[in-house]
Ligand SMILES: C[C@H](N)C(=O)N[C@H](CCC(=O)O)C(=O)O
């Protein structure tokens with residue numbers, strides 16, 4: 001099965017409610033879909049969001065990176081040579097992790113199709129049902145409480161509460177949500193770099209002293225402030241998770257050696273796809289460090305790939321934040337992984353199992 005062409009589409013799916021973090025507000029999933037064509041007629045699907053504030057990737061840079069740097073290396077290559085292909089993709093250029101991820105996801109989809117097996121089985125197998133949390137956007141306290149109660153009523157047992165806007169209000173936000181859902185849902189906080197190290201310690205110690213048990217705090221301080229991450233990790237009982245601070249395997253090794261976090265958030269759009277995500281999971285397992293697998297604002301194309309990784313690496317990926325499809329108004333994908341609120345299940349269809357993507361807008365070659 002040889003690669004003959006790489007084509008693009010634009011996928012737009014409105015969100016149920018605006019997604020608000022300390023970094024940005026977004027109203028819709030607006031992602032580049034990558035279709036890798038082969039001489040056998042098989043098509044592999046990948047997807048990349050333009051999360052410029054985190055990865056630096058824009059729609060233009062994703063298309064440009066694939067068109068001018070990645071695609072020329074792949075045309076004519078054989079899907080059976082998976083490791084060679086991932087090296088070609090990762091070595092095509094620096095950074096541009098979302099572009100690399102989209103192409104890698106499509107290549108792994110084809111690899112599964114080649115062998116007639118679902119991706120998770122080729123990655124090592126596992127229980128094909130996992131449970132995700134859902135994100136509660138940062139907002140007025142009453143709105144966040146109402147959103148949290150609604151999420152619990154929809155069956156979510158873990159809520160990812162966005163904070164990082166204003167330290168005093170953040171503490172009140174968490175106290176109010178905790179009071180409303182105590183005993184019915186676990187709370188994970190994500191400050192998206194919005195606090196200083198001292199503010200983070202103050203906020204978390206205040207919450208701990210008030211008897212509020214949090215599952216974890218994600219990325220309390222600026223991405224590059226590893227000393228700050230370590231400062232917080234050393235001073236609070238709540239486990240600290242690194243998100244924007246770590247993209248690839250080398251950064252994960254450095255973070256673990258510095259003891260700058262307790263947990264790693266793996267995202268395909270940061271790692272550049274599946275090959276590095278698997279490496280990170282293996283490195284973390286060697287050090288006895290737990291991982292979450294997360295997503296950006298992605299639809300069920302690239303999130304499906306993350307689900308397959310999560311299933312295959314469930315011994316180390318113990319926390320799931322794959323709520324892109326649950327945040328969206330509809331699922332544009334036929335076939336593939338089944339997203340049913342908090343429960344996500346993988347079918348035995350080959351590769352990612354995607355049959356059709358509805359509403360894809362053409363992007364001219
Ligand atoms: C969607 C997911 N639950 C999430 O919260 N991801 C964010 C970044 C998403 C974005 O801004 O597109 C995170 O974990 O920081």
Ligand SMILES: [Mg+2]
Nearest residue numbers: 190218219243
């Ligand atoms: Mg995060």
